[in-house]
Amino acid sequence: MDSSRPSDHIDSADPQAIVQPTLGVVGYLRFFWRQLTSMRTALFLLLLLAVAAIPGSLVPQVSSDPNGVIQYRRNSPDVAAVLDALQVFTTYTSVWFSAIYLLLFVSLIGCVIPRAKHHFDALRARPPRTPAKLSRLDGFTTRESSADTAVIVDSAELLLRREGYRTERYSSTDRAAAGARGEPDSVSAERGYARETGNLVFHTALIGVLVAVGIGGGFGYSGQRVIVEGEAFSNNLANYDSFNPGRFFESSALEPYSIALDSFEVVYEQGNLSALGLALDFTAAVTTTTQGAQPQAAQIKVNEPLSIGQMQVYLLGNGYAPVVTVRDPDGTVVFSQPTACLPQDGNLTSICIIKVPDGLDEQIGMRGFLYPTTVALATGALTSNFPDLLNPTLTLEVYTGDLGLDNGTATSAYVINTDSLTQIAGREADAATIALTPGDSIELPNGLGSVELTAIPRFVSLDVHHDPSQLWVLVFSVLVVAGLLTSLYIPRRRVWVKVAANADGTHTIEYAGLARGEDPGLDAAVVAIAEKHSQALPIRLQS
């Protein structure tokens, strides 16, 4: 029926055994193009895409779970090597996954373009000629009337127009007498053009989403930064702890601004025993300064990111950053700064790594645990049973030796390699593990100096995002839904009303419809039109 549709579309004519002529290069290209744009291929690619997405949910992904990938590599290096070769850790950017969705979209474009052209023509075309035999069509029904043909046709046309149909009058004698148009005796009507429009909008908007994600996303960036209460950070590449630029990112795109974390408040559940210690609210009070403007107070919460210029700042993590002060034997401060500790559980037992490379006779490194609410287990080991700072303890094992910070290789601040270091306080040393509560100061072994737990501020980890495509993705997504609704729920149908003269001078009016696409309400619609129409006509009692 629609030459613009793929040949295996349910509404297309069934191609009976086609004798293929010998194909040349162009012939083959055309053949492959037809194959690619067929419904069957689209369906196959859609299902293949669904299947291809599965491995990425079974194996940790670099993008969403980098630590999981590291752990996976460590636990089963052999399997990981195979998975690496197959790009399974980066499933959604892998060659094979990309190939499937790109083919799908090429197929989609190949389908949408001819359909769009066809639809554009259809929008300007007259409803087609009334078929000779309406009785074969859907919802066929007849009514009798004594009114004149012209009256019947006029009222039918008026009714159909009111119902949103585009109408055209035809005469059954036109065929015979070419040139001279006979008196119109039928109305051909079509409605629901928006169905196809919606379908095209839906598919085009999907392409729009893909393009917006693929190209627009390349101009964006995201960066992560840990800030301790009282600290500030300015938007500068060097100030990020980690930074993921898009493909087309240039550092000049970073808008100048700074954020100071004034305080970070957490509310914990204290009454409900089933949820004791559950965090109920995180509020980061910040002061932002953009270029040439007064500093402004603002807040960032989970679900309530902060907008600065074109950037969004999200609150993604938090923890404690104890300030440890190290003094040399003379009492001179050689190190005093907060260290963000990595939370290990819901009660915020955290691992702290502190490196003091300068100022003492030897470099020292410390590794320990912070227990916000300390309780001792029966074994003597410490643990935390509430995430707030009710009874904090910081334990530290102290090492001396070369921390490896001076040879230029990058090292993580959250990891300390103790292989070449000597423990001077801790389980493997003569001196016991150092345990500090806020304000405590303890001498380091070997007369190295002293260490003090000065304060325990909190830190937050902020995620700074700029994604210029985001709005476009949303716009196209809304179009996707709008197009989907239109294409599914606006019935496209043709309706014909035809007058036939009876021997006694009265008329039989025939009504019939034709569905174009899914249209379960067609029969009822034709009957409704017939009813309304015959009511609008002069009444004639039937014998």
Add this chain to the structure above:
Amino acid sequence: MTEMFVSYSLVAVYSAMGVYTLAFVLFAVDLARRSAASPADRLAATTEGRVAVSATLNAASSGASRGTTSVLERETGRESDAAASGSKKGPRYLRAAMALIVLAWVLHVAAVIFRGVAAGRVPWANMFEFALTATAIIVGVFLATQFWQDLRFLGVFISGFALVALGVSTTNFYVDVVPLPPALQSVWLIIHVFVATLGTGFFALGAGLSVAQLLQARRDAGGLKRLGFLDTLPSAEKLENSAYRLTVIGFVFWTFTLIAGAIWAERAWGRYWGWDTKEVWTFIIWTLFAGYIHARATRGWRGSRSAWLAIIGFSAVIFNFTIVNLFFKGLHSYSGL
């Protein structure tokens, strides 16, 4: 207060499960009686008599197994029987089952409301609550569609599903009422999750109809001789059309769920799409149902093949809710278990 409402909710859930059990039994009895009944009585049981007759006519014209005479017999049988019973609402067991499932549903909804009152928020913030509410919505969708057309024969599927879902969630997923963690404190919790459950309800019905369609198609092909109740169901084509219409509604809701989820993810996690496991599965389900809709429009795929896609799609929804929630690592870890 919380404790009191939690216990009210549980009492209501267990009562609902009891009544669902009775409804399930009666729905099953109804189907069994239809299978045992004579062909004429079967036709009487159907409220889609016209369709069944036309289906029989089709079968009669295509094959020699069913003669024209039997069609006439059936037709007269239908009329006389309907006149005798004086009821157009179907057999007694079916009506009793429907009354019971409505009662069970009222209890079920009460359980949902009590849970919400106890928690002081929407009752779908963890796996237990989600299962509780989602099954109520699925049954609600089932009951609501009866105003559109008679799908009571799906009652055995829906009541059985509700029973199993409630049984598993009360015994395995139960958690006490806890406040919402900050990530869930969003208006999108109401919108995103609610629309997802609505979509699930329509997918469930669509899958049920697709199963019936497959059975009917097999019986039309000469198989399943013992499942006589199938004669009282609409034709395979009619079942397919109904399944399609319901599944398409589900697809619209699912599309919206996906977009709403992306908007929420942007607010809460700083990116609208990150291939988190739950996002992946939502995408897979969307793609499967998109495939289903395409299959309906593809020659050679309309019919049983597309029905299988609807069933696979709904299985993926259930997989997403159970296996992905419990065993896959990801950001949507709100099961509370």
